[in-house]
Amino acid sequence: MNYKETTEWLFNQLPMFQLQGAAAYKNDLSNILHLSNRLNNPEKNFQSVHVAGTNGKGSTSSMLASILQEAGYKVGLYTSPHLKDFRERIKINGEEITKDYVVEFVSNYKSFFEENQLSFFEMTVGLAFKYFADKEVDIAVIEVGMGGRLDATNIINPIVSVITNIGLDHTQFLGDTIGLIAIEKAGIIKKNTPVVVGEYLNETQKVFVEIAQNNKAPIYFAQDNHFDDLPCGLLGDYQIQNKKTVLQTIELIQTKFNISELHVKLGLLNVVKNTGLLGRWQQIHEQPTVICDTAHNAHGLKIVFNQIKKQNFEKLHIVLGVVNDKDLDTILPLFPKNAFFYFCKPNIFRGLDAAILKEKASKFNLSGEIYNSVSEAYNIVLNTASNNDFVYVGGSTFVVAEII
Template sequence: MTYQETISWMFAQLPMYQKKGAAALKHKLDNILHFSEVLGNPHRKFKSIHVAGTNGKGSSSHMLASILQEAGYKVGLYTSPHLKDFRERIKINGKPIGKDYVKDFIKAQKPFLEANELSFFEMTVGMAFTYFAEEKVDIAIIEVGLGGRLDSTNIIQPEVSLITNIGYDHMELLGNTLEKIALEKAGIIKENTPIVISERQSETEGIFRLIAAQKNSEIVFAEDLDLETYPTDLLGDYQRKNMTGVLAAIQMLKGFEISKKDVKKGLSRTVKNTGILGRWQVLGKKPLMVCDTAHNQEGLMSVMEQVGRQKYKKLHFVLGFVNDKELKKLLRRFPQQAEYYFVSPNIPRGLAVEELESIAKEIGLYGTSFSSVAKGFKAAKANASKEDFIYVGGSTFVVAEIV
């Protein structure tokens, strides 16, 4: 198979959460443990930092990787989902895994993958861990896919773990209260392993402290530390919260020499060093055009606060969602005084644009529906003056179609 044929097989043959939703999840670690054993337990052959949370875990993972790169280490980075190319998920020092490696790995493991019906995420985790082990990385930053306790990445024994923020997302899988969701995220806390919490929340603090005590693990709330923050090329205002957790995790990481200079350079070059996409990413100026992957209540609230601080003559929103969100709650985060361009991301989970427009009208958001993200974005650019502001988002998969 060619690289593209290999990727198509991975997407089509086996369930993938970003396309299928809850049906793609296995809710157990048996498969990944079996697969890892077949692969020679690669997850035991490199050091790691494990990152979970509702919002900010991707940005935090990229910040950590960039800092460690600046300190001179060979750094693996595993994140999800990807926006343009599958290989974004698996990088070493910012360079994506090679197409030939992806092809060869799937070709070699295909009989096992088919016989054991591994999910898309399970096979991808196995690939990443094998690649990092073979390439002998000094450390790998491993982002949780969903939840924590039963996530396929949760077989590693990290040097330190980081939980960013707890919010209302994937509630049909993780629970309908912050406490229940936190319990799933707390599943990454390991015996005698430091755990950093980026953001103190009254509903979840007790749960994290309890699990940490049970695991005999030192727990640190980042805001309790006197941490000096620095400029970053990640432009979202919400990155300040992420940064404090990252700095605390670096402080708790033992056995690595990381100077203040490394931290400053790493934060200022996160985009350059890692290639991260879609976080308050500026697509153009005059009019100023920004996209962001925020897709739940807390994430959108932070982003809309930053939108409100911009100077503009008129607001334009190119907006689309997936079909498993509490749409009215999300839409209430958006201002009524704006022009809307309703779209649907081109995936099976994409919310029908007609339904989006209908619900938006109920809460006073008016605009026009378009048959694709590209057409909606084109219309917004055509309608906007140089003094206007265009925002593209609502879903990671809307952003993926325009970056």
């Protein structure tokens, strides 16, 4: 198989959460442990930082990787989901895994995958860990896919664990309260391994402290510490707290890695250039100003809409699409009622029909029109909005992926 055929085979395998949602969720680590053993446990051949949380995982992981790159280290970065190309998930010093490596890996282990009914995510994690080991990275920053305790990435023994924050998301898998979700995220805390918590509530702090104490894991709460607000290439307001989480983490790993103040400053400034991270309060057009963002739950969207309020514009336009398992009752009340909406369906299996989205939105006094696709909605808004208007594109990672 060539690269296109290989990735199509991967996407068409057993359920993948990115496309199919609930059916992709596994309730134990037996498969990934079996795969890791087949690969000779590659995750044991490199040091790692493990990053979990409801929001900010990708930004935090990318900032950490960028700082380590500026310090001269060979840095693996594993994130998900991808926006355009599968290879975005697996990078070393900002360079995507090669197509040839992906093809060879799948070819070598395809029969094993099929015999053991591995999920898309399990196969991808195995690929990333073997790639990082084969390429002899100095350290890898590993972002969990969802949750933490049962996430396929949770077979690593990192030098530090990071939990960015806790919000209500993926409740059908992780629990329907903040406390239950915190327990799942805290599943990445390892014995005698420091853990950094970015943001916490009283309810989640108790969970983190108890689990950390049970594991004799030193715990650090980044939001309680003062750090200089350094300039960053990621411009969203939510990056303020993510930066604090990163700086707290860097403080801890400086005992093992030679990281200077200059490396930190350059790493934050050059994070997009160094890692290729996209879709975080990213401006993609001027006159009108167009911002796209992958925020898709209440915790993230609140910050995004507060930032929109700070902008100067005449009219607000919102290109909006979501997936069909999104809890609209929790997010639609957050959207500004003075905006005109361009309702559309992201081009994936799980995309919610735009007519259903419009009907639901009307119950929250959000008005607009239905469009046949994300690209049609985006092209119409560019031709409709005046130079002094503001356009926001979001609601789902998949909506952003179609226009950047």
